[in-house]
Amino acid sequence: MKTIKVVAAIILKDNKIFATQRGYGDFKDGWEFPGGKVEQGESPECALIREIKEELDTTITDLKFFDNVQYDYPNFHLDMDCFLCKIESGSLELKEHEASRWLTADDLDSVAWLPADLNTVAKLKTHLK
Numbered sequence: 001m002k003t004i005k006v007v008a009a010i011i012l013k014d015n016k017i018f019a020t021q022r023g024y025g026d027f028k029d030g031w032e033f034p035g036g037k038v039e040q041g042e043s044p045e046c047a048l049i050r051e052i053k054e055e056l057d058t059t060i061t062d063l064k065f066f067d068n069v070q071y072d073y074p075n076f077h078l079d080m081d082c083f084l085c086k087i088e089s090g091s092l093e094l095k096e097h098e099a100s101r102w103l104t105a106d107d108l109d110s111v112a113w114l115p116a117d118l119n120t121v122a123k124l125k126t127h128l129k
Helices: 042-058 105-110 114-127
Strands: 003-013 016-022 035-037 058-072 077-090 095-105
Touching: 003 042, 003 058, 003 114, 035 042, 042 058, 042 077, 058 114, 077 114, 095 114, 105 114
Parallel strands: 003 077
Antiparallel strands: 003 016, 003 035, 016 095, 058 077
């Protein structure tokens, strides 16, 4: 089974988390933390800054490692590094996602998260309170 290395941004603002709904692919309509694939030779932090600029036209800062997810989907193994971060500039313009929401700790279960994100969501509930 092939492994896909990805990064995810847990964007924090006013004690809320920015969540996005996938607009394409096998996991369309599932909720996730925005991010994407790490390219060869790229650090996870650089990949995440690039992906958020591409997907949301936003620059992030203050990246702090939060969680590593190892998850087996039917066709691949996901290796995902999740980073807490803040917005430096930009308006979180959705270029690839169909919807977004700011969620408090109490709201985190109000969306249908993709399976790989569920453990990180549980850790965030504790972190935000």
